[in-house]
Amino acid sequence: xxDPLSFRSADVPTAPAGAPPFAGxxxxxxxxxxxxxxLPLAEREILANGYAxxxxxxxxxxxxxxxxxxMDRAVNERSGPAVREDYAGRVxxxxxxxxxxxxxxxxxxxxxARWTVDEQGRxxxxxxxxxxxxxxxxxxxxxxxxQRDAADRGIDGxxxxxxxxxxxxxxxxxxxxxxxxGNFNMGAYKTLENxxxxxxxxxxxxxxxxxxxxxxxxRPDRVRISYEVIDPADGSRVxxxxxxxxxxxxxxxxxxxxxxxxxxxxxxx
Amino acid sequence: xxxxxxxxxxxxxxxxxxxxxxxxxxxxxxxxxYGEGISRLNGFRYDKGQPGEALTPSGAEIENRLEQLRLxxxxxxxxxxxxxxxxxxxxxxxxxxxxxxEDPGRWYVTPDSAADIAERVRPC
Numbered sequence: 184x185x186d187p188l189s190f191r192s193a194d195v196p197t198a199p200a201g202a203p204p205f206a207g208x209x210x211x212x213x214x215x216x217x218x219x220x221x222l223p224l225a226e227r228e229i230l231a232n233g234y235a236x237x238x239x240x241x242x243x244x245x246x247x248x249x250x251x252x253x254m255d256r257a258v259n260e261r262s263g264p265a266v267r268e269d270y271a272g273r274v275x276x277x278x279x280x281x282x283x284x285x286x287x288x289x290x291x292x293x294x295x296a297r298w299t300v301d302e303q304g305r306x307x308x309x310x311x312x313x314x315x316x317x318x319x320x321x322x323x324x325x326x327x328x329x330q331r332d333a334a335d336r337g338i339d340g341x342x343x344x345x346x347x348x349x350x351x352x353x354x355x356x357x358x359x360x361x362x363x364x365g366n367f368n369m370g371a372y373k374t375l376e377n378x379x380x381x382x383x384x385x386x387x388x389x390x391x392x393x394x395x396x397x398x399x400x401x402r403p404d405r406v407r408i409s410y411e412v413i414d415p416a417d418g419s420r421v422x423x424x425x426x427x428x429x430x431x432x433x434x435x436x437x438x439x440x441x442x443x444x445x446x447x448x449x450x451x452x
Numbered sequence: 453x454x455x456x457x458x459x460x461x462x463x464x465x466x467x468x469x470x471x472x473x474x475x476x477x478x479x480x481x482x483x484x485x486y487g488e489g490i491s492r493l494n495g496f497r498y499d500k501g502q503p504g505e506a507l508t509p510s511g512a513e514i515e516n517r518l519e520q521l522r523l524x525x526x527x528x529x530x531x532x533x534x535x536x537x538x539x540x541x542x543x544x545x546x547x548x549x550x551x552x553x554e555d556p557g558r559w560y561v562t563p564d565s566a567a568d569i570a571e572r573v574r575p576c
Contacts, residue, residue, distance in 0.1 A: 225523050256516065260453070371490070394512050407512055422563070423508045427515060429489035436490065443563040 219249050231257035240269035247274070251397030277302050285352050287315040294351055298358040305336075306358055307398050309346045313389045314415070316380045317350050326354040336401040337362025340432070344368040346393055348376045361395055362402045366432035372406075375426070378438035379410070385444050387421060388413045404430050414451070421447050458521040462514060463540055463547045471510035472497065479575035482509070482538040483559050484518045491515070494561040496570045504570030525551065535559040539575040548575070 219227055231250050234243060235257035243266070247254045258270045278299050285294045292315035299308040330343025344363025345352075352359060363372070379389045391410040395403035411423035422444075428434055439447070453461065466472055466480055472495060479498035485491060493515065496504035518536060526532045534556035539548045552559055561569055 228520075252516070392510070392512075407515060409508070409510060409512070420507075423506060425493035425508050425515070427491045427493075431489055434487075434489040437562065439563055447563055 228253050228257065232261050235261035235266075240266045240273060243270055244273040248399045251399050253397075255398075278307065281358050283352065283355060285317075287317065290315060296347055296352050296355070296359075298346070298355075300358050301398065304357050305401070306346055306361060307395055309359070309391075309393045311347050311352070311391050313347070313351050313379060313383060313391065315351075316383050317353060320349065320353060322349060323354045326356065329356045329360055333357060333360035333362055335362075337364075338402065340365050341402070342368050344372065346395070347391070348373075348379075350376075350380065362430075363406075364431050367428060367430060367434060370432075371428060371434040371436040374436045374438050375408070378436075381439075381441060382412050382422075382444060385441075385448060386415070387448070388415050402430065406430060412447075414448070419451055421451065453520065453524070455521065455524050458517055458524055459538070459547060459549050462517045462521065462538055465511055465514045465517065466495070466509055466538070466540060469509040469511050469514070472507055475499075475507075478542050480540040480542070481570070481573040481575060482514075483561060483569070483573060484515075484536040484538075485556060485560055486522070486532070486534050487556070492561070493518075494566075494569075496573065498574055503567065504574060506566055506570070537573050539573060541575040546575075 219230075222230075227250065231246075231253040234246060235254070238246075240262075243254060243258055243262070250257075255274070258267055262270065278301055280297055280299050282295070282297045285296075286292070287294075294311065294313050294315055296309065296311040298306050300306050326349070333343035334341050341362040342365045343360045344367075345355075346359045346361060347355075379391070382389050389410055389412055391408065393409075394407040396405045396407065397403070405427060406429075407425075407427040409423075409425045412421040413419070414421055422439065426436065428436075462482075466482060472480065475497065477497035477499045480495065481498070481504065482493065482495045484493050493508055494506065495508040497507045498504050521536065522532050531553065533551035533553050535552035535558075537550045537552070537559065539550075540546070541548075559569060559573075
């Protein structure tokens with residue numbers, strides 16, 4: 184068994200015995216994406232570190248689809264400044280940003296959202312400021328179809344889950360959808376969204392940032408969420424939290440209840 | 453990166469984090485809590501002996517480093533730690549780290565427990 188404390192930067196990456204080489208790779212030590220995914224994270228990072236020390240930006244970028252975030256970290260830590268800069272430019276060119284504002288016709292409040300999507304239109308990062316909740320909204324046929332399409336990128340038991348709930352940003356299509364385990368979607372994630380809706384009902388703004396990882400994957404396996412509750416009256420922060428979930432069943436989220444919200448809001452007075 | 457390098461990097465990321473640094477502090481504590489699939493991160497800033505104030509870093513990279521630290525400190529045959537507490541004493545330029553394996557509930561931050569935990573993790 185590999186001792187994660189024992190590896191050194193001088194370690195040369197080599198393919199484990201029996202692992203198939205990646206077709207067309209001149210280093211002949213790169214594994215197929217499936218074989219890479221089967222490796223323990225520590226071993227995957229050792230491989231990525233080795234490549235980052237000796238390959239150019241174009242080659243490292245070509246390997247990014249297989250290594251995902253591990254390659255980004257390896258380049259940041261192990262490559263020279265020129266390679267880092269070139270690599271970052273290539274990564275930035277893979278993504279684009281899409282913004283939306285959704286106005287509540289009843290009160291005029293505006294929810295703002297911005298998604299970063301990859302070259303295939305899959306969301307990898309999203310930010311929003313939520314000020315209103317839409318109730319009893321009908322979903323368009325296009326949105327329902329987009330949910331099915333997102334679910335189809337996943338595995339059995341997945342749904343087309345909204346990055347930001349439909350009640351917050353209405354129909355936004357695939358940029359706001361990812362393959363999400365159904366139990367996670369209807370359980371822990373919904374509980375968190377219920378908390379955000381309750382904060383908004385209390386007159387607060389909720390600022391959220393969400394990262395879906397690893398990049399390059401059809402189905403994210405980790406959802407990282409940072410949110411803070413802001414009193415729009417004076418801009419002060421009422422509450423903040425970071426929480427991350429695996430994209431799987433069986434998790435629960437302990438939300439802030441209404442009584443605790445009242446106390447947190449009153450505590451600043 | 454080994455354990456010490458990761459700890460130094462986590463401390464650096466806290467110090468340069470735009471949200472954690474939006475107001476001055478002389479002490480900072482970060483609590484990383486890991487459950488079944490879920491993890492939570494809570495930070496507290498301290499200044500001039502005042503009660504700790506909730507202020508969690510905004511940067512996602514800190515979570516990456518904490519997960520690396522969890523791997524790097526994993527001992528074969530033993531379950532990984534459930535809670536990691538990083539304390540920074542700015543004046544003394546000291547960073548301390550503690551791990552909880554047995555009773556993670558002691559460090560589970562909620563609105564009701566935040567003030568008590570903030571005092572217990574105050575950097576020396």
